[in-house]
Amino acid sequence: MKLKFYIFLFLLSSSIFAQQKQVETSIDTTKNKIGAEFKLTLKTVVSSKSKVVFPKLKTIGQLEVIQSYPIDTVKKNDTYELIKKYGLTQFDSGKYTIPSIKILIDKKPFLTDSIRVEVASVKVDTLQQKMYDIKDITAVDNGIGDWWKYVLGLIIILGIGAFVYWFVKKRQQKKIEEEVYKTPIEKATSLLNNLEQKELVQKGEIKEYYSELTDIARNYIEEAIHIPAMESTTSELIQAIRTASTKKKMTLTPETVENLERVLRQADLVKFAKSKPLDFEITDDRNKIQKVILTLDNAIPTEVPAEEEDQLLNEAQRQKQIKQQLLKKRNKRIAIAVGTVLFLLIATTAFFIVTKGFKFVKDNLIGHPTKELLEGQWVKSEYGNPGVLIETPKVLKRMDTQKVLPKETMALIKEMQLFSYGSMIDNFYITVSTSKFKNPVELDLAKTLEGTLKIIEAQGGQNIIVKQEDFQTNEGVQGLKGYGTMSILNPVDKTSTKAYYEILLFKQDQGLQQIMILHEEGDTYGNDIATRILNSVELRKASN
Known part of the structure; x- marks a missing residue:
């Protein structure tokens, strides 16, 4: 009986020993500084059909788990070696024990070995290391500063001023033209010259060029001959000119009317059919329009002036009046734009004075x-x-x-x-x-x-x-x-x-x-x- 009992104890101890060695436990170091990482490694060798479960832990004993590493798998013949690592740390000095961890292999529990570790405090040499008082909380400096805010604000204000100037100029442009140009032929000639200065052809804006070119011709015909040229189609306009030439006894050659019709139809092709005339054709069409306008103006019967004073006004006086009107309009636009910028500057300054105080405005806008x-x-x-x-x-x-x-x-x-x-x-x-x-x-x-x-x-x-x-x-x-x-x-x-x-x-x-x-x-x-x-x-x- 005693022999059987000893054999039983031997087999039991062998079984427990084998169970404990099913999982190997190791650590990279047993002594570390406060806050440093201990790397705990668990290894087990199992068959390809075995299922192993490593626990998910936030703490192991008195040590904190700061990192749970992925499981590494190494194939060895018909078996697999599974390696699981945990990163542990402790922020108090002392000696600690990493306790046994339960691992499940095919739903059976296996325990790891416990390990003794030591956490040492960090020594500070006060003779070599300077000691300073704790500093106050300081705002993070991004290296840029606040200058860009003021630059951005100035750009916005100047942009608003430029927009106001452009808007006023655009709104008054038509009115200025009506006041400056005394006759339709003078207006048409000036607009043709301005069209060439825009260099639309050189910029590849052919459609815009023909649109403005034909608009100049239609506006002249509408103002000088009193035909609704802007609303008429090309065919309707040509027919209306032929009818008006008969009623007003205008001496027009068939070539003049044909040239006008040819340019108008060319413009229709450019605007609606995306046609692209050659450079010499564009120049020829421009010359034809100018010649047609001059021919129409010469063909219109001369009317008796309404007032004798208009006949006595010489060209020099009229040009002087035109320049004065242009200067007056320009100064008005500048005054409006400058006034808008000044108003925005004053309003912005007043806003900061109310919200931030005068000292803030003086120090940041004026300077200190x-x-x-x-x-x-x-x-x-x-x-x-x-x-x-x-x-x-x-x-x-x-x-x-x-x-x-x-x-x-x-x-x-x-x-x-x-x-x-x-x-x-x-x-x-x-x-x-x-x-x-x-x-x-x-x-x-x-x-x-x-x-x-x-x-x-x-x-x-x-x-x-x-x-x-x-x-x-x-x-x-x-x-x-x-x-x-x-x-x-x-x-x-x-x-x-x-x-x-x-x-x-x-x-x-x-x-x-x-x-x-x-x-x-x-x-x-x-x-x-x-x-x-x-x-x-x-x-x-x-x-x-």
Whole structure:
């Protein structure tokens, strides 16, 4: 009995062992950093008829499944090797166990091996890696800016103005023609000349050319001979001309009437049958129309003028009147177009003033100097010795220190370098200075600040209000910050402007580094520039 029992236990353990090894379990690494991926791999070999189900999991133990990879299938003789991978991660450091996973093979459960893994925290070297405060949320800059909005608005306004000008011109064109041309023959001759200037034939617009050509002829016949030429067909028009020539005793040759009919029928073919005459035929048709109009005008019996004054009006006076009328109409069109554009500009400006405020309109439409500085291309450079690495909206220019500092101060200094942008009476002013002293000195930054303010007073600063506090750069360098307001006297026009200033002072063994920023009080753009500059300050050690 004991022998049978041992044999039973052996067979049972063999069965369990075989069951556990039905699925092989492995992992790419047992130690990883926080947030890194552990790749868990499960393999099983089955027959072609077997059905294998891998579970869909969001978590495995205390690890999160970040990726469930597709099943890879490898054929080996009459069997298939199925490979399933899971991407796991954990965001807390510690040691974790990946528990067994149940796999179904032909509806029978099989368990994978459990694996022990370790998640390690990321070490940060604070001596090498700079630490910064969390910055405020900043709008994403797409590199384009808002300039295109103003350009688009200007294009739309100019387009509306151009449309108004064109519309008024088009509407008055017919009226101008009626007022300018004294006789039908003068109108027809002028329109024929204008037709050639349009170069419709050269542009391939043959249909439009013949349409305008025959319209000129029909309009002339309708106005001069009083025949409804525009509404008549070609046959009706030719018959009406023959009838009118008899009634009005017009001496017309059969050739004149035939030429007119030939051109009209050619135009009908072009407009309705899409015929394309040759270039010489087009020129010949144009000449025929001009000759027909002149012949008809000469054949019309002369009528006695209604007023004697019309006979005394000479050609020079009439041409002068025509030019004056044209100039008057043109000026009217221009005035309407300009007035429309001005109205749209005023309306748009008023809309933005109501919705955004006057400051928005002034800063964005008219422009603001410090806003342009803030939104321009900034430059990061190192100035002086001991060096000051700083980011500014413009490159600072080297200044002559002999013209700025008193002689007694320069006597104590071994080396001094001064860089600046703008002046105290400008919208924005910044200076960066570095100094090295001849003899060892114990600098008192508070007294140094007082000396700096005295120099500012000598340059036009008045009513200076001073506050001071400790300042620390992003690298942890300690210094002194002086800030407050002052009145700046303009030496040219004697006007006074209220300004806000900030002065940073840093001392080294035998060196002094100083930064001063000044802008108009209440200028939000100037304040933003100053903040960005001060946040960028980095200091270098003094070199001998």
